[in-house]
Amino acid sequence: MSFYSLDPNALNMNQSRIAHCIEVLCQKGCKEVSLTILALERGEPMAEVQELNEDERQVVLNELKSIMAVYQEDGTCR
Numbered sequence: 001m002s003f004y005s006l007d008p009n010a011l012n013m014n015q016s017r018i019a020h021c022i023e024v025l026c027q028k029g030c031k032e033v034s035l036t037i038l039a040l041e042r043g044e045p046m047a048e049v050q051e052l053n054e055d056e057r058q059v060v061l062n063e064l065k066s067i068m069a070v071y072q073e074d075g076t077c078r
Helices: 016-025 029-041 052-075
Strands: none
Touching: 016 029, 016 052, 029 052
């Protein structure tokens, strides 16, 4: 079960668009995902999330942080 499926605002979100965005970002590799997390936290405009609303962007950010936590635990990032 994904984190974003538990979000109380999930009914107002396009789940497939969120999942696609996460998939596209993750395919870029963990270093790029780390930079994406920083950009999202700063509210910087990004082409990959431009079609998402603010709640959806927050879900993407939270999901990316959750994914990256695995890499932080074992110290691998390629």
